[in-house]
Structures are given as C-alpha cells and as structure tokens.
Amino acid sequence: MNSITPASIVLLLPLFSAFTILLLHRQLKGAAALISIGSSAICAILSMIMLGAKDTPIGEPQHILSFIHISDSLSFDINALIDGQSRGMLFIVTFIGFLVHLYSYGYMKDDEARPRYFGSLSMFMFSMTGIVLADNLVMMFIFWELVGLSSYLLIGHWFQKPSACEAAKKAFLTNRIGDFGFMIGILLLFGLNHGNVEFADLADSFKTGPLHDLKESHSWVITAAALCIFMGAVGKSAQVPLHVWLPDAMEGPTPVSALIHAATMVAAGVYMLVRVSFLIGASEMAGQVIAGIGGLTAIFAALMAVQQNDIKRILAYSTLSQLGYMVMAVGLGAGEAGMFHLYTHAFFKALLFLGSGAVIYACHHEQDIWKMGGLSKQTPATYLTFAIGTAALIGVPFVTSGFWSKEAILGAAYEHCKILFAVGAFTAFLTAFYMTRLFIVAFLGKPRTDSASHASDPPLVMIAPLLVLSIMSLISAIPFVRGRLQAMVPHEHHSDAHWLIVGISITALVAGVALAFKLYKGKDKDPLNIPLFANKFYIDEIYAVIIKYAQDRLAWIVTGLERVFVDGLVARLPAAIACRIGSAARSLQSGHMQGYTFLLGAGIVLAIYVAVFVLPRIGG
Amino acid sequence: MITLNHYLFVSGALFSLGLAGVVIRRNILVLYMCLEMMLSAANLALVAFSRFHLVDGLPDYTAQALVFFTITVAAAEVAVGLAIIVAVYRAKNSIDVESVTKMHG
Numbered sequence: 001m002n003s004i005t006p007a008s009i010v011l012l013l014p015l016f017s018a019f020t021i022l023l024l025h026r027q028l029k030g031a032a033a034l035i036s037i038g039s040s041a042i043c044a045i046l047s048m049i050m051l052g053a054k055d056t057p058i059g060e061p062q063h064i065l066s067f068i069h070i071s072d073s074l075s076f077d078i079n080a081l082i083d084g085q086s087r088g089m090l091f092i093v094t095f096i097g098f099l100v101h102l103y104s105y106g107y108m109k110d111d112e113a114r115p116r117y118f119g120s121l122s123m124f125m126f127s128m129t130g131i132v133l134a135d136n137l138v139m140m141f142i143f144w145e146l147v148g149l150s151s152y153l154l155i156g157h158w159f160q161k162p163s164a165c166e167a168a169k170k171a172f173l174t175n176r177i178g179d180f181g182f183m184i185g186i187l188l189l190f191g192l193n194h195g196n197v198e199f200a201d202l203a204d205s206f207k208t209g210p211l212h213d214l215k216e217s218h219s220w221v222i223t224a225a226a227l228c229i230f231m232g233a234v235g236k237s238a239q240v241p242l243h244v245w246l247p248d249a250m251e252g253p254t255p256v257s258a259l260i261h262a263a264t265m266v267a268a269g270v271y272m273l274v275r276v277s278f279l280i281g282a283s284e285m286a287g288q289v290i291a292g293i294g295g296l297t298a299i300f301a302a303l304m305a306v307q308q309n310d311i312k313r314i315l316a317y318s319t320l321s322q323l324g325y326m327v328m329a330v331g332l333g334a335g336e337a338g339m340f341h342l343y344t345h346a347f348f349k350a351l352l353f354l355g356s357g358a359v360i361y362a363c364h365h366e367q368d369i370w371k372m373g374g375l376s377k378q379t380p381a382t383y384l385t386f387a388i389g390t391a392a393l394i395g396v397p398f399v400t401s402g403f404w405s406k407e408a409i410l411g412a413a414y415e416h417c418k419i420l421f422a423v424g425a426f427t428a429f430l431t432a433f434y435m436t437r438l439f440i441v442a443f444l445g446k447p448r449t450d451s452a453s454h455a456s457d458p459p460l461v462m463i464a465p466l467l468v469l470s471i472m473s474l475i476s477a478i479p480f481v482r483g484r485l486q487a488m489v490p491h492e493h494h495s496d497a498h499w500l501i502v503g504i505s506i507t508a509l510v511a512g513v514a515l516a517f518k519l520y521k522g523k524d525k526d527p528l529n530i531p532l533f534a535n536k537f538y539i540d541e542i543y544a545v546i547i548k549y550a551q552d553r554l555a556w557i558v559t560g561l562e563r564v565f566v567d568g569l570v571a572r573l574p575a576a577i578a579c580r581i582g583s584a585a586r587s588l589q590s591g592h593m594q595g596y597t598f599l600l601g602a603g604i605v606l607a608i609y610v611a612v613f614v615l616p617r618i619g620g
Numbered sequence: 621m622i623t624l625n626h627y628l629f630v631s632g633a634l635f636s637l638g639l640a641g642v643v644i645r646r647n648i649l650v651l652y653m654c655l656e657m658m659l660s661a662a663n664l665a666l667v668a669f670s671r672f673h674l675v676d677g678l679p680d681y682t683a684q685a686l687v688f689f690t691i692t693v694a695a696a697e698v699a700v701g702l703a704i705i706v707a708v709y710r711a712k713n714s715i716d717v718e719s720v721t722k723m724h725g
Contacts, residue, residue: 591721598643 006046007080008064010094011133013039014125021122025115032115033108036122037101043125044098047090050082051484061135061198067142074195081135081199085339088485089132089271092346093264097125099465100259103354106462107255107361117157117253124150124260131268137186137197140272144182144232147265148175154260155252167248174245178235185228189279192221203278215282226279226286229272230293237269237323240297244540246320250312254357257312262319262353263346270326270342274335281333291331291416295423298324300537302430306437307534309526310367311356314438318393319349321427325409328420334412341405343485344476348392348402351469355386358462359442362455369438370526374447378455381463383443388470390439394432394513397506401477410501425504432512440520448524627668634661648705648715655701659694663687 017039021032028035061079069075080086101121108114127150130143148171156168190197192214193205205211215222233239238246249261260266273280273290280287301320308314322345329338360367362379376383392402406428413421447453457463475481519527532538634657641654670683705715712719 593717593720594643597639601639601643 005062005080006050007062007082007133010043010046010050010090011064011078011080011126011129013043014122014129018119018122018126021115021119025119028115030114033105033118036118037098037105039122040094040098040101040125043094043129044091047087047094050087051091067139076136076138078130078139079135080133082133085271085274086132088339088343090129091485092343093128093132094125096263096346096350096469097121097128097259099468100255100350100354103258103357103462103465104253104255106459107357108253111253113157117154120150120153120157121256121259124154124265128264128268132271134275135198135200137189137199137202137276140275141179141182141186144236144268144272145179147260147268148172148179148236151175151249151260151265154256155249157253157256158251161251164251167245167251171245171249174242175235178231178233178242181228181231182233182235185225185230185232188221188225188228192225199275202276206278206282211282219283222279223283223286226276226283227289229276229279230286230290233269233273233327234293235269236272237266237327238297238320239269239293239324239327240300241539243297243301243320244536244543247313247316247536250310250316254312254353254360257316258350258353258357261316262349266319266323267326267342267346270323270330270338273327273330274339277330277333277335280330287331287333289331291328291420294324294326294328294331295413295420296324297321298328298427299423299430300324302427302434303533304536305434306430307526307528307530308434309369311359311369311372311438311442312353312367314369314434315349315352315356318352318431318435321431322349322393325406325424325427328424329409329412332412332416332420334409334416337405337408337412340408340477340482343482344392344401344405344473347469347476348389348400348473351385351389351466351473352393354462354466354469355382355389358382358458358466359386359455361458361462363449363451366449366451369442370524371449372442372447372452372455373445373449374452375443375455378447378453379457381457382466385463385466385470386443387439388473390435392473394435394509395428395505396509397502399474401473401475403505404477407501407505410505411498414497414501421501425508428505429508429512432509433516436513436516437520440516441523445522624668624672627672628665631661631665631668634658634664646716646718648708648717648720651717652698652701652705656694656698659690663690666690 017035020035021028025032061081064078064080067076067078101118104117104121108117111117124147127143127146131140131147134140134143152168152172155171156164158164159168186197189202189211193202193209193211196202196205202211206215211222235242246261246266250257252261280290298321301317301324305314305317305321308317322341326338326341326345329335329341358379359372359375359382362375362382363372366372388400392400395403395406397403406424410421410424410428413424447455476485535541638654638656638658638661641657642651645651645654666683666687670681670687671679673680673683708720709715
C-alpha cells in the first residue's frame with residue numbers, strides 16, 4: 001500500500017475536489033467554491049512545508065500509484081519526483097493557485113456557473129501538479145493533456161459567447177499540433193532508450209548508456225527527438241509559430257488568464273524543457289533552434305503588444321514575449337536562468353492579470369484601455385499594485401525581481417550569442433515602452449468614459465491577493481527567497497560584462513519609459529498607427545489562407561481517395577460481388593416443380609456415376 | 621432362363637420411364653401416376669433381390685416384408701396426394717403443373 005505523503009495529498013486533493021464539485025454541483029451550490037478554495041489552501045500550505053523538506057534521493061521518486069503495468073520492465077507509474085526544481089514550481093503553482101482561487105471568489109461572485117468554474121479550476125490544479133511532480137515523460141504527457149483539457153474548459157467557461165467557444169477550440173487545436181510532436185518525441189526516446197522514459201534514467205543513459213552511444217554515432221536522431229519534444233513546449237508555451245492561441249485565450253475569465261495563461265500552464269513548456277535539459281545539452285543544433293525560436297517569439301510578441309488596445313491582450317502578448325525569454329534561456333543552456341525568470345514572472349504576471357481583472361471589474365467589464373484613464377485616483381489600491389507589477393515586468397533596477405531574472409537571461413545570452421543578446425535588449429526596451437503606454441493610458445490622465453470615472457476598488461477578497469503578489473514580485477529575487485524557491489541559483493556574473501549588461505538593460509528601460517511618456521502623456525488617441533503590429537503581423541490571416549488553400553485542397557484529395565478506395569474497393573465492390581452471386585443463385589429457384597425434379601434426377605445420376613465409375617478409379 | 625439382371629433391367633426401365641414422365645408431362649394427375657410407377661419399379665427391384673438372395677434354400681423374406689410396407693405407405697400417400705391435387709385444382713382451376721410456380725425466387 002502506498003504511504004500518504006504530502007506530495008500525494010497535493011496531487012490528489014484537487015482531484016477529489018474537482019470530482020466532488022462536478023458530481024454534486026447542484027447540491028453544493030455556494031459550498032463548491034469553498035471546497036475548491038479550501039483544497040487549494042491546503043495544497044499551498046503543504047507545498048510551503050515541502051519547500052523546507054529534504055530532497056528525495058535522486059532516482060527514487062515517491063510512488064503514488066501504478067498506471068499501466070505490462071511487465072516488470074515495461075510499466076508506467078504515477079510518481080512524485082521531489083527535487084529543488086519541482087518543489088519550487090509546486091510552490092509557485094499552489095501558492096498562485098490559491099491566491100487566484102481566492103480572487104475568483106470575488107470576481108466570479110455573480111456568475112451563475114460558479115460551481116463549474118471552481119470544479120474546472122480544481123481540475124487544472126490537479127493536472128498542473130501532475131506535470132510538476134512527473135518523474136517520467138509518459139506521466140508528464142498524461143497531465144500535459146489534462147492541463148490542455150482544463151484550459152479548454154476554462155477558456156470556454158462563458159460558452160454562450162461565440163468568441164469564447166472559438167478561442168477555446170483554437171487553443172485546443174493549436175496545442176494538439178504541438179502535443180503531436182511531443183508524443184513523437186516521447187516515442188522516439190522510448191524506442192531509443194529501450195522503453196524507459198524516466199528523467200533520471202534518460203539522464204544516466206546520456207552519460208553512459210544507449211543514448212550516449214547514439215549521440216556519438218547518429219547525433220541527428222538525438223536532435224530530432226529534442227526538437228520533437230520542444231514542439232510540445234512550442235504549443236503549450238505559445239512560441240512562434242503556434243503562439244496564436246494565447247491572445248485569444250483571453251476570452252476566458254481574467255483569474256484564469258492569470259493562473260493558466262500567464263503564471264503556470266504556459267510556463268509548463270519551459271519547466272518541461274528544463275527537466276529534459278540533458279537532451280537539449282546533447283544536441284547543439286536543437287539548442288540553437290530552441291534559443292532562436294525563443295528570441296523570435298520575444299521580439300515578435302513585444303512588437304505586437306505595442307499596438308494592442310485591449311488591456312488583457314497587451315498582457316497576453318507580454319506573456320508571450322517573456323516566455324520567449326525563458327525558452328531562449330533554456331536553449332542557450334541556461335535553464336536555471338529560465339526557471340528563475342519563470343518564478344519571478346509567475347508572480348508579477350499573475351499580479352498584472354489580477355490587477356487588470358480588478359480594473360475590468362471596476363470599469364464594468366470594459367477592456368479597452370482608451371476607454372479608461374485616470375484610474376489612479378478612483379482605484380488607488382489597484383493602481384499601486386499594478387504599478388509594482390509593471391515595474392517588475394519592465395525590470396526597474398535593483399528593487400524588483402524582474403530586473404534580476406531578466407538580467408540572468410541577458411547575461412546568458414551575452415555569453416553565448418550576441419545576436420540574441422541584442423534581441424533580448426531590444427525586447428526589454430519594447431517591454432518598457434508598451435507597459436508604460438498601458439500604464440499611462442489606463443491609470444493616468446483624465447477619465448475618458450463614465451464607467452472609468454465611476455470606477456472604484458474591488459472588495460478586499462480581490463485586493464488581498466494583489467497585495468500578496470506585489471510583495472512577492474518585489475522580494476522573490478532576494479537571495480533568501482530565491483534560495484528557498486529553487487535549488488539551481490544562476491551563477492552570478494561578476495565579470496566586466498556584468499556591468500555592461502546592467503548598463504544596457506537600464507538604458508533600454510529608461511529609453512522605453514521616456515519614449516512612452518513623450519508619446520502618450522495626456523493623449524486621448526493612439527498617436528502611433530502601425531497596422532502591421534496592430535494586426536499581429538497578419539499571422540491569423542495567413543493561417544486562415546493556408547488552411548483555406550492547403551488544408552481544404554488536401555481534404556478534397558483525401559475525399560477523392562476515400563471515394564475510390566474506401567467507398568469503392570472496400571465497401572461497394574464486395575457488396576456488388578455478393579449481390580451478383582445472390583441473383584445467380586436466385587435464378588435456380590424457378591418455382592417449376594419439374595425443373596427441380598429434373599435436377600434431382602440428374603443429381604442422382606451424377607452421384608451414381610461418381611460412386612460407380614470415378615471413386616473406385618481414384619481409390620476412394 | 622430369367623436371371624436377376626432381367627428383373628433389374630425391367631425395374632430400371634420402369635423407373636426411368638416414371639422419371640421421364642415426371643419431368644416431361646404437364647398434367648399433375650399423369651405426373652402422379654408416373655411417380656407411382658417409380659415406386660413400383662423400386663418394389664420390383666426389392667422383390668427380385670428377395671427372390672434371388674437365398675437364405676437356407678429359401679428366398680430372403682425380409683425384403684418382401686419391406687415391400688408390403690412400401691405399398692401401404694404408397695396407398696396413404698396417394699390419399700394425401702390426390703387430396704392435394706384436388707385442392708390445387710380448386711385454387712387454380714387447372715391441373716397443369718405450370719400453374720403452380722409460386723415458389724420461384
């Protein structure tokens with residue numbers, strides 16, 4: 001029997017909560033929210049306790065249950081791998097999860113489908129915890145799909161809105177493309193490593209095992225596997241070219257955007273890449289591709305964010321851009337810097353999203369920043385916390401956590417690839433620019449509409465998570481907290497380049513903020529008009545055209561093949577043969593009695609002939 | 621001297637004539653008589669076998685007992701068959717065998 005450990009409780013309690021709510025939501029009504037919040041609170045406390053616990057010895061994950069058991073050498077288990085990386089991530093997931101649950105209690109107060117919302121949220125917590133604790137790729141893939149499902153359910157929470165339905169579908173389908181690659185990657189590793197996909201075993205195998213030999217002889221196979229696995233991350237972490245689902249996912253409730261589409265689920269791709277960093281380390285080309293995609297995403301998303309007007313969409317593009325940073329860091333072999341940025345980003349981006357939720361709540365579901373303005377006076381608490389979040393995101397030096405983690409990534413980029421460093425620095429400039437733009441337009445100046453002038457701070461249950469998160473955004477980079485959160489602390493750069501990097505990033509920050517102030521101070525309309533950025537580089541349109549011309553053509557061809565082969569050869573031909581045989585046999589049944597008699601007689605004669613003349617001759 | 625083969629030849633001829641009649645003739649009554657002739661052919665063959673198969677110097681009477689059974693059964697069959705023919709005539713108003721072709725596929 002399995003012993004009950006904190007890890008198994010953290011994993012299974014949300015599942016229990018989800019099932020209770022989804023099965024009994026009619027009976028539970030308001031209690032559903034409390035069950036869900038309670039379970040997330042317990043998980044948060046447990047994972048906080050686990051932060052102080054000792055590591056499980058490497059290669060000995062805690063067994064929770066057997067999932068598939070074919071033979072002793074071929075079985076997949078649900079285990080809990082507790083190490084520095086998973087404990088830190090577990091804390092982020094459960095802690096932010098708890099705050100988001102609490103916030104949702106206020107934000108979703110008037111929603112009729114609140115039990116369903118909280119049930120799906122618990123479902124998400126279960127799935128995400130599973131990803132974090134996974135000790136093998138198969139378990140990770142199972143929970144990977146489960147987070148995709150929960151994300152689909154939560155984006156489509158307001159399924160009465162066609163746009164929400166479309167967004168949910170888009171997110172799911174886009175993720176399928178990535179997941180397909182991920183699956184192929186897992187199967188490749190499964191085959192290459194003789195049916196063992198545990199992280200510890202794979203890492204060993206790269207040192208002294210079949211994968212090591214393979215790396216020497218057929219390195220392209222390793223590259224292919226690494227890139228296939230990376231495809232999973234491209235889908236989940238919304239990297240170019242599969243980034244299109246994330247901005248649309250903002251159709252979901254804002255707390256969901258904060259938890260799933262900013263802090264945790266989209267970061268799962270980065271988390272997974274760090275887990276398989278031995279694989280990326282084994283293939284230089286895969287690392288370069290990953291870093292390149294990350295850098296590309298960072299700069300593209302930042303450019304798109306510059307021209308958005310929806311407060312949540314700006315944040316969504318900013319999330320894309322920051323995820324690009326993390327993926328770039330992982331690709332450059334600086335996984336610890338990526339994870340560091342993941343942690344700090346989780347706090348300040350959740351803060352920003354929850355803050356935008358508070359703004360939207362205060363302005364009666366207005367999301368266009370040009371219809372806000374002057375919120376600093378109306379909603380001081382939101383204003384203050386949003387300011388802290390913005391400062392952390394744009395990396396105000398020394399006091400915010402974002403500065404340190406971005407610093408770590410830029411440092412890694414400077415070491416490995418100067419081009420990516422330039423991309424990162426330019427993205428930092430853009431980030432400062434668009435976040436300042438958002439901040440000035442929404443919070444400063446005069447109210448532009450009635451809803452903005454009558455806005456007021458949301459209730460305490462929503463403000464409290466904002467305050468906690470803003471504290472975390474400030475302190476999560478100081479060595480004490482940082483050391484608690486992660487085993488892998490990025491090594492400090494105390495070279496000459498260090499001050500150069502700091503100088504460049506501060507210059508980028510100041511330039512971005514100054515430019516935004518100059519352009520947007522006191523403006524009622526956007527002085528910039530760059531259709532290319534506002535229309536997201538027309539990528540959605542390009543995809544639509546590709547689908548129209550390529551996919552529909554393909555479908556047409558496949559339909560043709562189907563008509564000939566499946567319809568014709570498989571279905572129609574045997575039917576026709578049976579039909580012919582039937583009608584031939586039917587013509588024997590003439591109904592003429594004498595015909596039957598004749599056949600009877602002929603049969604007897606034949607039988608006698610055979611019995612008398614044929615059988616004796618062949619010796620029967 | 622009349623041997624077994626002579627009897628069997630007559631029996632075979634009778635059977636063939638009967639079968640030919642059943643196949644060729646149209647009148648159900650004639651058909652029926654031909655059928656009876658085939659039965660008689662079989663009876664004749666049985667009696668001939670009985671006469672020429674000596675057991676302890678006597679003919680084998682088992683076959684002749686079988687012939688009596690056959691004749692009895694044939695008589696019963698005639699009763700049923702004629703009744704059917706009457707029924708067919710009533711239904712079709714004809715005793716042509718071609719009028720009874722309902723069983724075609």
